[in-house]
Every structure is written in structure tokens, then in C-alpha cells.
Amino acid sequence: xxSTPLNADQVSGQPPxxxxxxxxNLSRSFGNRQVIRxxxxxxxxxxxxxxxxxNGAGKSTTLQMLTGCLLPDDAESKTGSIEICGxxxxxxxxxxxxxxxxxxxxxxxxxxxxxxxxxxxxxxLRGMNSAAVVGALVQxxxxxxxxxxxxxxxxxxxxxxxxxxxxxxxxxxxxALIVLDEPTVGLDPTQIREIRNxxxxxxxxxxxxxxxxxxxxxxxxxxRVEIMQHGKLIYGDTSEHMQRHGSVSGFxxxxxxxxxxxELESIDGVTSVERFSATQFRVLHSPDNNPGSMLxxxxxxxxxxxxxxxxxxxxxxxxxxxxxxxxxxxxxxxDQSPALAGEDDARPSxxxxxxxxxx
Amino acid sequence: MIxxxxxxxxxxxxxxxxxxxxxxxxxxxxxxxxxxxxxxxLDIQPQLAQIANAxxxxxxxxxxxxxxxxxxxxxxxxxxxxxxxAEERRSQTFALLLSxxxxxxxxxxxxxxxxxxFMCVLTAGVPLMLCALALGTHLDHGLMLSNMLGLLxxxxxxxxxxxxxxxxxxxxxxxxxxxxAVLAGLWLADLAAxxxxxxxxxxxxxxxxxxxxxxxxxxDAAFFALFTAMFLLLAMKRLQNNRRYx
Numbered sequence: 001x002x003s004t005p006l007n008a009d010q011v012s013g014q015p016p017x018x019x020x021x022x023x024x025n026l027s028r029s030f031g032n033r034q035v036i037r038x039x040x041x042x043x044x045x046x047x048x049x050x051x052x053x054x055n056g057a058g059k060s061t062t063l064q065m066l067t068g069c070l071l072p073d074d075a076e077s078k079t080g081s082i083e084i085c086g087x088x089x090x091x092x093x094x095x096x097x098x099x100x101x102x103x104x105x106x107x108x109x110x111x112x113x114x115x116x117x118x119x120x121x122x123x124x125l126r127g128m129n130s131a132a133v134v135g136a137l138v139q140x141x142x143x144x145x146x147x148x149x150x151x152x153x154x155x156x157x158x159x160x161x162x163x164x165x166x167x168x169x170x171x172x173x174x175x176a177l178i179v180l181d182e183p184t185v186g187l188d189p190t191q192i193r194e195i196r197n198x199x200x201x202x203x204x205x206x207x208x209x210x211x212x213x214x215x216x217x218x219x220x221x222x223x224r225v226e227i228m229q230h231g232k233l234i235y236g237d238t239s240e241h242m243q244r245h246g247s248v249s250g251f252x253x254x255x256x257x258x259x260x261x262x263e264l265e266s267i268d269g270v271t272s273v274e275r276f277s278a279t280q281f282r283v284l285h286s287p288d289n290n291p292g293s294m295l296x297x298x299x300x301x302x303x304x305x306x307x308x309x310x311x312x313x314x315x316x317x318x319x320x321x322x323x324x325x326x327x328x329x330x331x332x333x334x335d336q337s338p339a340l341a342g343e344d345d346a347r348p349s350x351x352x353x354x355x356x357x358x359x
Numbered sequence: 360m361i362x363x364x365x366x367x368x369x370x371x372x373x374x375x376x377x378x379x380x381x382x383x384x385x386x387x388x389x390x391x392x393x394x395x396x397x398x399x400x401l402d403i404q405p406q407l408a409q410i411a412n413a414x415x416x417x418x419x420x421x422x423x424x425x426x427x428x429x430x431x432x433x434x435x436x437x438x439x440x441x442x443x444x445a446e447e448r449r450s451q452t453f454a455l456l457l458s459x460x461x462x463x464x465x466x467x468x469x470x471x472x473x474x475x476x477f478m479c480v481l482t483a484g485v486p487l488m489l490c491a492l493a494l495g496t497h498l499d500h501g502l503m504l505s506n507m508l509g510l511l512x513x514x515x516x517x518x519x520x521x522x523x524x525x526x527x528x529x530x531x532x533x534x535x536x537x538x539x540a541v542l543a544g545l546w547l548a549d550l551a552a553x554x555x556x557x558x559x560x561x562x563x564x565x566x567x568x569x570x571x572x573x574x575x576x577x578x579d580a581a582f583f584a585l586f587t588a589m590f591l592l593l594a595m596k597r598l599q600n601n602r603r604y605x
Binding site (some may be wrong): 027030064067068069070093094095096097098100102104105106108109110111112113117121122124125127153169349 | 360363364370371374375445450451452453454455456457458459460461462602603604
């Protein structure tokens with residue numbers, strides 16, 4: 001992968017941090033069924049936004065609206081608006097769309113064309129001139145790992161290649177906004193890793209918005225998360241914040257020759273101790289007073305033989321389930337703040353990651 | 360942009376093996392028919408020679424030939440127009456065009472012109488075969504040109520109908536059957552209507568008949584232009600509605 005960034009910045013003359021996408025109050029119904037309600041999104045250059053949600057939550061419909069494939073309800077009455085790099089998508093669709101690269105759920109491939117023909121067509125379609133296409137084609141094929149299949153017919157290639165061609169057509173014209181609908185579906189683990197690296201790299205120079213129901217994807221690529229349920233955005237934050245959403249401070253500790261639990265409880269800052277097994281304890285503490293180092297010090301003095309100390313940290317999976325669960329409960333019970341609802345949930349110890357391992 | 364889309368349409372068509380099969384089979388049918396008509400003409404030629412003001416070779420061979428091609432177009436065009444939009448929507452490639460910086464008119468005109476050029480290639484054999492007669496006799500170039508122009512206008516109007524119906528459904532087969540039904544309906548309107556009925560005026564084949572006999576009437580040309588433009592505009596409108604209503 002080349003280290004030189006896409007010069008999308010130079011192309012559209014915008015510094016990093018400028019707003020590339022601003023969508024306000026988008027709603028959409030199909031017949032009488034309203035599938036998107038009042039969705040507002042903002043995206044800056046250099047951000048990778050993950051749109052998370054169950055199947056049928058309205059992610060794809062939202063992305064279709066953001067790319068101009070579907071019009072929002074009341075497009076004329078201007079209740080909702082979409083701006084791409086400051087250009088109104090509903091009023092000046094042609095100019096605005098030149099800044100978008102879109103990979104729909106099913107890659108839009110003309111199966112009878114060769115990879116080169118197809119990518120050239122995609123680039124020309126977005127208004128690139130023929131001289132620029134040649135260079136872009138070489139670079140994009142390299143980025144997406146398509147060097148060896150340039151003259152092959154798309155229909156004869158595997159699903160993994162087809163998905164990569166789909167991504168290639170979305171980035172070949174160096175758009176400011178890249179919209180990817182479930183980009184890693186159908187890829188094998190190595191390809192998934194390559195594509196995720198590519199997306200992270202794209203996020204350096206453009207804004208990327210991707211929809212997925214794979215939480216690991218969000219964890220590894222996105223710096224912001226929006227969770228969608230029943231056509232509404234119910235939660236939006238950075239992915240680090242989301243991971244901490246509603247969690248409590250604490251850690252699990254393994255001591256080979258453990259003391260009595262009340263001996264641990266007496267340490268300053270510890271609020272509760274729970275014994276999982278003969279040697280494993282869960283220690284909860286107040287957020288501003290971490291007794292971890294104190295405990296380790298004591299452990300070495302009193303020869304408890306400490307083996308492992310792991311901070312309690314939820315995987316995004318749990319947080320996601322908690323947030324979407326809160327929202328359904330709130331829907332039933334009235335408007336309770338989702339941030340507070342999950343506070344006293346118990347967490348099973350088996351899902352605690354080993355990342356924070358200390359000697 | 361229109362040219363780009365038209366070229367893509369042509370490239371896709373020519374990379375399908377079925378297209379080449381259709382080209383070959385049609386050429387075979389055309390030439391068989393041509394030889395049949397030519398044989399019939401040669402059989403009656405001695406009698407024609409005795410009549411004063413007898414019809415020439417162009418009128419006896421080229422006119423029925425073009426008439427046959429015009430009838431065949433009614434069935435051929437839907438086969439190709441069904442792919443234009445319905446197929447793209449079914450295979451979900453249409454999102455590429457919808458999200459590209461294109462207006463609906465670019466999409467419609469690009470596809471229309473692409474297929475029109477293809478249909479010209481498909482039928483190019485007919486005037487070429489007829490021109491081969493020039494080796495042994497004198498051809499009526501005016502009649503030939505009027506027939507070629509008529510066929511071009513007729514094909515354009517059929518493609519416009521097929522394109523519009525293709526935009527109505529994501530099912531190519533329904534698009535083909537629908538277009539065939541409309542075109543056959545228009546033909547029947549001409550065939551079944553009473554002598555001086557206004558129904559004749561609706562049928563493209565009725566307006567082609569004047570071109571077929573070598574009569575260039577601006578009213579007929581205007582009919583084709585309006586007919587084609589109306590269905591192209593309807594198709595553009597339909598694409599806009601697809602975005603609005605999903």
C-alpha cells in the first residue's frame with residue numbers, strides 16, 4: 001500500500017477537519033411505513049464513522065439517501081437537508097455527487113466487463129478526464145489488491161475480488177466522502193484485514209461512513225459510532241466513549257495464595273469484592289480512586305502471589321446490546337435516559353478482554 | 360456523459376455471447392428472405408418487362424424487405440430494451456448510475472442512443488445486401504434512403520417505448536412482455552381499425568408505410584419525433600419517481 005495519501009485535500013481544496021457531510025432531519029417512508037425518522041448526521045474530513053444497527057434498522061436506506069439514490073420525504077418542502085462539502089445534494093445533485101463514492105450493499109458491477117474497463121467507466125462517470133483516469137486506475141488497483149486481475153472479466157472473479165472491485169469503484173475518483181454499505185461482507189479473514197487497513201488509510205484523507213452489524217469492525221476502524229434502531233439514531237459518540245458507556249470501574253485479579261475477601265475490601269478505595277473462584281476476585285472501586293497499585297504492593301509484601309490483573313472493560317458487543325436494549329426498554333417505559341439505565345447491570349467475567357494484562 | 364453511457368451500453372452488449380448469436384441468426388434470416396424475394400423477382404421479371412411503367416427492382420425487392428424488417432423490429436426491440444433499466448435494477452448495478460453525478464436525462468438518452476446504434480448495426484446487413492444489387496442493375500437511391508430513414512425512426516420510437524416500460528419494473532421479463540404487448544397493440548390498432556379511423560394515426564407502423572413506399576411526409580417524421588420524445592420524457596420522469604417513492 002502506498003504511503004502517499006490520496007490528494008483529495010488538494011483536489012477539493014479543503015483542509016482536514018472541514019465538514020464534508022451534513023445531513024439534517026432526514027425522514028423517509030415507504031407507503032405508510034416510516035423507516036427513517038429525523039436522522040441528522042455530521043461528518044468531518046478525516047473521520048471514519050460507523051453506522052451500527054441490527055438488520056432492518058434503516059442503515060442502508062439512510063446511506064441511499066446520503067448518496068442521492070433515494071430522496072428523503074418532503075424533498076421539496078426542505079424539512080430535511082443534505083450537504084456534501086457545502087453543496088446542497090437535493091438542489092444541486094450533479095455537483096454534490098461528484099464528491100461521493102458509494103459502495104451499495106451489493107457491489108454494482110457490470111459482470112460482462114473487464115476490471116479495467118469497469119473501473120475506467122466508473123472514474124469517467126464521476127467526471128474524471130481520460131488523462132487522470134490512467135494514473136488513478138493504477139493506484140486504485142494497487143490499493144485494492146487488484147493488480148493481477150486487471151484484464152479479467154468481472155463475472156469470472158470470486159466474491160472477494162468482486163467486493164474489492166466494488167470498493168475500488170467507490171474510491172477511484174478520490175471523493176471527499178466515501179460511503180460503504182457493509183464493505184467486508186463475503187470476504188475471508190485476510191481480505192477483511194486488508195480492507196480494514198485500506199479503510200483506515202482512506203479515513204486519513206477523506207471522510208468515510210460505513211454501515212455494519214459487525215461490532216469488531218467498528219472497534220478496529222471507526223473513530224466515531226452512531227447506533228441506529230427502528231430508523232432513529234439512538235446513540236452517537238466516539239468508539240472509545242461507547243466502550244465505556246454505562247460500565248463500572250474495577251478489575252479482576254488472580255492471586256495464587258489468596259487472602260480472605262474482607263482483607264481485600266479493607267484496602268482504601270475498594271468498594272466491593274466478589275469471589276469468582278478459589279483464586280479469582282472481582283474488585284470494584286470508585287472511579288477516581290484506583291487501588292490497583294496499592295493492592296499489588298500489598299500482594300507482594302504479603303506473598304499473595306499475584307498472577308493477573310485485568311481492568312473490567314466491556315466489548316463493544318455488550319455495550320451495543322445494552323444500548324439497543326435500553327432503547328427498547330425506554331420505548332416501552334417512557335423517556336428514561338439511556339446513559340443511566342445500564343449503570344447497575346452485572347457483567348459476566350468470561351467476556352473480559354485480556355488486553356489490560358499486567359504482571 | 361451521454362456518449363460515455365451509450366458506449367458502455369454497446370460494450371456490454373458486444374461482450375455478451377448471446378448478442379453475437381442474435382446477430383448471426385438475424386443475418387441468416389435476413390439473407391434467406393432477401394434471396395427468396397430476389398428469386399421471386401427473377402421469376403416474374405420476363406412478365407414485368409412487357410408491362411409499361413413496371414415497378415423497378417428497388418420497389419419489388421427493397422420495399423418488402425424493409426417492410427419485413429420493420430415487422431421483425433416489433434419483436435426484436437423488446438428483447439434488447441428489457442435489459443436497459445430493468446436488468447440494471449435487478450442486478451443492483453443501477454445504484455452506480457443513481458449515485459453518479461448524472462441527471463436522469465443523461466441516463467435515459469445514453470441508454471437510448473446506445474441501443475439505437477446497436478440496432479443500426481444489427482440491421483446494417485439489409486441495405487448492404489440491397490446495395491449489392493447495384494452490381495447488376497440500377498437502384499432507386501431515393502426509395503432506399505427513404506426506407507432507411509423510416510426504419511431508423513421506427514426503431515427509435517420502439518426503443519423509446521421499450522425503455523420507458525423497462526423503467527417501470529425491476530423484472531426484465533415483464534419489461535419485455537410489456538413492451539411487446541404495447542407494440543403489438545399499436546400494430547393491431549392500425550390493422551383492425553376501420554378505413555378512415557383515427558386509430559391508424561397512433562400506430563408507428565402506419566406512419567412507416569409512407570416511408571416504405573418512398574413518400575417522405577413531414578407529418579410522419581413529426582409523429583415519430585413526438586412519439587419518441589414523449590416516451591423518453593416519461594422514462595426520465597419515471598426515474599425521478601423511482602428516487603422519490605423507492
